[in-house]
Every structure is written in structure tokens, then in C-alpha cells.
Amino acid sequence: MGLxxxxxxxxRTKAANRAAILTAARRVFIDLGYGAASVRDIxxxxxxxTGTFYNYFPDKESVLAxxxxxxxxxxxxxxxxxxxxxxxxxxxxAGGFRAYFEFLVxxxxxVALMRRNAGTIRTKFDEPALGAGIEELRxxxxxxxxxxxxxxxxxxxxxxxxxxxxxEVGLLMVERDPPDVERTVAFVTNVFLGAFERIx
Amino acid sequence: MGLxxxxxxxxRTKAANRAAILTAARRVFIDLGYGAASVRDIxxxxxxxTGTFYNYFPDKESVLAxxxxxxxxxxxxxxxxxxxxxxxxxxxxAGGFRAYFEFLVxxxxxVALMRRNAGTIRTKFDEPALGAGIEELRxxxxxxxxxxxxxxxxxxxxxxxxxxxxxEVGLLMVERDPPDVERTVAFVTNVFLGAFERIx
DNA sequence: AACAAAGTTGACGCCTGCGTCACTTTCTGG
DNA sequence: CCAGAAAGTGACGCAGGCGTCAACTTTGTT
Numbered sequence: 001m002g003l004x005x006x007x008x009x010x011x012r013t014k015a016a017n018r019a020a021i022l023t024a025a026r027r028v029f030i031d032l033g034y035g036a037a038s039v040r041d042i043x044x045x046x047x048x049x050t051g052t053f054y055n056y057f058p059d060k061e062s063v064l065a066x067x068x069x070x071x072x073x074x075x076x077x078x079x080x081x082x083x084x085x086x087x088x089x090x091x092x093x094a095g096g097f098r099a100y101f102e103f104l105v106x107x108x109x110x111v112a113l114m115r116r117n118a119g120t121i122r123t124k125f126d127e128p129a130l131g132a133g134i135e136e137l138r139x140x141x142x143x144x145x146x147x148x149x150x151x152x153x154x155x156x157x158x159x160x161x162x163x164x165x166x167x168e169v170g171l172l173m174v175e176r177d178p179p180d181v182e183r184t185v186a187f188v189t190n191v192f193l194g195a196f197e198r199i200x
Numbered sequence: 201m202g203l204x205x206x207x208x209x210x211x212r213t214k215a216a217n218r219a220a221i222l223t224a225a226r227r228v229f230i231d232l233g234y235g236a237a238s239v240r241d242i243x244x245x246x247x248x249x250t251g252t253f254y255n256y257f258p259d260k261e262s263v264l265a266x267x268x269x270x271x272x273x274x275x276x277x278x279x280x281x282x283x284x285x286x287x288x289x290x291x292x293x294a295g296g297f298r299a300y301f302e303f304l305v306x307x308x309x310x311v312a313l314m315r316r317n318a319g320t321i322r323t324k325f326d327e328p329a330l331g332a333g334i335e336e337l338r339x340x341x342x343x344x345x346x347x348x349x350x351x352x353x354x355x356x357x358x359x360x361x362x363x364x365x366x367x368e369v370g371l372l373m374v375e376r377d378p379p380d381v382e383r384t385v386a387f388v389t390n391v392f393l394g395a396f397e398r399i400x
Numbered sequence: 401a402a403c404a405a406a407g408t409t410g411a412c413g414c415c416t417g418c419g420t421c422a423c424t425t426t427c428t429g430g
Numbered sequence: 431c432c433a434g435a436a437a438g439t440g441a442c443g444c445a446g447g448c449g450t451c452a453a454c455t456t457t458g459t460t
Contacts, residue, residue: 008457008458009456009457009458010406010407010456010457010458013407013456014407017407032235033233033234033235033319033320033323034233034235034236035232035233035234035235035236035237036234036235036236037235038446038447038448039447039448039449040446040447040448048408048409049408049409049410050409050410050411050448050449051407051408051409051410051449051450051451052407052408052409054449054450055407055408059448059449115319115322116319116320116322116323117319118318118319119233119315119316119317119318119319119320120233120316120319122315122316123233123316134368154387156372157369157372157384157387157388158387158391160365160368160369160371160372161365161368161369161387161388161391162365163368164364164365164366164367164368164369165360165361165362165364165365165368166364167364167368168334168360168361168363168364168365168367169357169360169361169364171360172356172357172360184357187354187357187361188357188361190395190398190399191358191361191391191392191394191395191398191399192391192395193398194391194394194395194396194397194398194399195390195391195392195394195395196394197394197397197398198390198391198393198394198397199390199391199394208427208428209426209427209428210426210427210428210436210437213426213427213437214437217437217438238416238417238418239417239418239419240416240417240418248438248439249438249439249440250418250419250439250440250441251419251420251421251437251438251439251440252437252438252439254419254420255437255438258419259418259419
């Protein structure tokens with residue numbers, strides 16, 4: 001038995017290759033856009049051969065799916081955790097936005113990927129990108145309404161407005177140097193607390 | 201001279217061919233996405249020959265550019281006109297959103313095109329799509345602030361938030377059957393009037 | 401050390417797109 | 431009605447992507 005690492009050499013290279021493909025693919029999808037990117041473009045971004053690619057993924061679509069899946073799981077977990085921990089309305093709104101904005105700042109590559117390919121992602125996997133985020137926010141809003149923490153309103157529209165504003169403002173924030181998460185959180189929180197006040 | 205129409209036959213077919221290419225291209229860009237679309241795909245959507253395409257456009261990029269240009273001119277003109285006509289803060293906010301939402305409802309093809317290819321459009325012609333809209337809104341907001349019609353605030357972030365929310369809410373509205381422009385306008389207006397109140 | 405299983409490699413055949421250009425068709429002005 | 435100009439046509443040569451597979455290399459096992 002090798003003492004090198006926990007897992008055997010085989011398993012390790014497998015993980016490394018998969019990661020290499022995903023990383024290269026992310027780069028390529030950002031630079032060329034998903035549609036214009038070819039499997040060869042991805043392969044060229046690794047030191048693997050063409051055939052090897054197909055040992056890991058059946059086609060470029062599944063690579064995008066894997067990428068999107070990882071991102072979605074991470075982002076939604078963070079945001080949801082922040083919202084669950086909140087005790088006040090302000091905490092709920094600010095916490096959710098803060099978690100999301102921090103994620104953006106930590107991972108600019110992901111931001112770029114989503115930004116460039118949002119349309120493709122939306123139509124290809126009916127709406128898991130923003131869609132899932134809006135859906136979850138809607139549920140959280142409805143829960144908050146039932147608990148009396150938020151005045152009643154059209155949660156559908158509110159969720160769309162909050163996610164839409166969050167995405168757009170988040171992109172603007174990331175472009176600034178340096179990005180000021182707290183200031184941005186304060187701004188968006190103000191906007192939506194104002195909205196809740198006026199609606200309730 | 202022909203009596204058929206004002207212009208000669210030559211000129212008329214020219215306009216018709218150009219329009220046919222544009223229409224086919226819009227369809228193709230919606231269905232396949234810009235990146236995956238080929239000039240041949242566009243040509244197949246018309247009854248023209250390959251070579252003819254190149255009499256009208258040098259490549260597929262200029263077709264997208266032409267499409268985007270038309271849309272942008274139209275949409276921004278409408279929104280700006282509505283805002284210019286406004287005398288109150290509420291009129292300013294509601295009018296802008298109403299003009300934009302009405303445009304979306306009138307032209308679902310355009311919505312689909314923008315939705316699918318927003319990322320490409322953004323990166324390809326540095327931001328004329330949403331970017332120009334945000335830019336104009338920012339200017340209008342600053343003007344309104346100077347005129348004392350709106351309390352002072354970060355117009356950059358506010359413009360991003362309003363456009364982001366407007367786009368996302370607008371897409372949700374268009375999916376509903378039938379789309380209810382006035383209700384959606386009322387909602388978004390409420391949100392941002394609340395925001396202005398709280399910020400000012 | 402020797403062998404089988406697992407994994408990697410890249411050349412191969414097929415297909416489709418690109419932009420061009422010699423040729424044909426259509427229009428227009430005289 | 432005709433001649434020349436304008437526009438339309440599609441086959442052509444080139445380029446590059448796709449997914450495969452037989453040969454090779456690496457790893458784990460006995």
C-alpha cells in the first residue's frame with residue numbers, strides 16, 4: 001500500500017483530471033461563451049488528450065451542468081443559512097444579501113461565468129440559476145409573512161425584484177475596486193426595508 | 201417608371217431581404233443562442249442563397265449588432281420620453297417602468313432574444329443592452345436629484361437596483377397569462393418609492 | 401516480477417461551417 | 431427592346447470539430 005495519501009494514485013489523478021477539465025471549461029465558457037466553445041477548446045486548456053475528456057464527461061453540456069450545480073449548491077446554502085439565522089426583518093434582508101455578495105467577491109470567476117452564460121443556463125436547465133434562488137427566497141418570504149415578521153405582499157414579485165436588484169447591484173459592486181460589501185448591503189437593505197414599510 | 205410603389209423594385213427587395221435575414225437571425229439566436237448559431241442556420245431560415253447573405257452583412261456579429269441597435273433605440277426612446285413627461289416623483293418612477301413593461305409585452309420576440317443572449321451582448325458590445333439603460337437612468341436620477349424631486353442617494357447603485365429589479369420582474373410578468381402591466385408597475389413603483397422615502 | 405485491469409492517447413473518418421467567385425438571373429434607363 | 435449594371439446563386443477549397451477505438455502506459459494485485 002502506498003503511504004502517499006489516503007487514496008490510491010488512481011483515484012487522485014482521477015479527481016485532478018476532473019478538476020482540470022472543470023477549471024479549463026469555466027475559463028473557456030467565460031471567454032468564448034458556452035455556445036461558441038468546443039470540447040477541443042476545453043481540452044486544449046488541460047494537458048490531457050481528446051479521448052480522455054470523454055472518460056469524464058459525455059459532452060460539453062454535462063460539463064456546464066456540473067459547474068452550475070456546484071455553484072448553485074454553494075450559493076444557496078450560504079444565503080439560506082444566513083436567512084435562517086436572522087431574528088429580525090432587517091437581519092433577514094441584510095443577512096441574505098451579505099451572504100450573496102460575499103460569495104460574489106470571493107469567487108469572481110464564478111461571477112464571470114454566470115454573467116456571460118446566464119441566458120444559456122436558464123434555457124438549458126430550465127432556470128436553476130436565478131430561478132432556484134428566486135424560488136427559495138419566495139418560500140422564505142412566505143414563511144416570514146406567516147410568522148408575522150414581514151407585512152403581507154406579493155412574494156412572487158418581491159422575490160423577483162430582490163434577486164434582480166441583488167444580481168445587478170452585485171455585479172456593479174464586483175466591478176468596483178475594492179468592492180465594498182457592507183456599503184452595498186446597507187444600500188439594498190435600505191431599499192427593501194423601505195419597500196416593506198410602504199407595502200405593509 | 202413602375203407605378204407599383206414609391207421605390208423601385210430593386211430597392212424594395214433589398215429592404216425585404218435585409219428584413220428577412222434579421223427576422224431569421226432573431227429566431228435562430230433565440231433558439232440556439234448566438235454562439236452556437238451559424239450563418240448557415242440564418243440563411244436556412246430565409247429563401248436566399250449563402251452568398252446573398254454576405255451582400256447584406258459581413259458576418260453574424262453584425263447581424264446581432266443591427267438587431268440590438270434597433271431594439272435599444274426603440275426601448276430607450278420610449279422610457280426616456282415617459283420619464284421626461286413626468287412631473288412628480290411617482291410619475292417618474294411609474295412612467296419609466298410602464299413604458300418598459302409595455303414594450304416587453306408588445307414584443308415578446310425581443311424579450312426572448314435579450315433574455316437568451318444578454319451575456320453575449322454585454323461582453324460583445326461592452327454593455328449597450330442593460331448598460332445603456334442603467335446609464336441613462338442614472339443620469340435621469342441625478343437630474344431629478346438636482347431638481348429636488350428626489351432625495352439625494354447613490355444614483356449608481358439605485359439605477360442598477362431599479363434596472364435589475366425591473367428586468368427580473370418584467371420577465372416574470374411576461375410569463376404570466378395575461379401579463380398585468382398596471383399591477384406590475386404599481387408593485388415596482390411602491391418598492392422604489394418606499395426606498396426613496398427611507399433613504400431621503 | 402509478472403500480469404490484468406484501468407486509464408490515456410491521438411490519429412482517423414465523417415460532417416459541417418466558412419467566405420469566395422465565376423456564372424446566371426433580374427432590373428433599369430435609354 | 432436592349433445592353434449594361436446590380437444582385438443572386440451555390441459549388442468549391444479550406445479549416446476545424448465530433449466521438450471512436452486500437453495501441454500503449456500506468457497502477458494495483460498476487
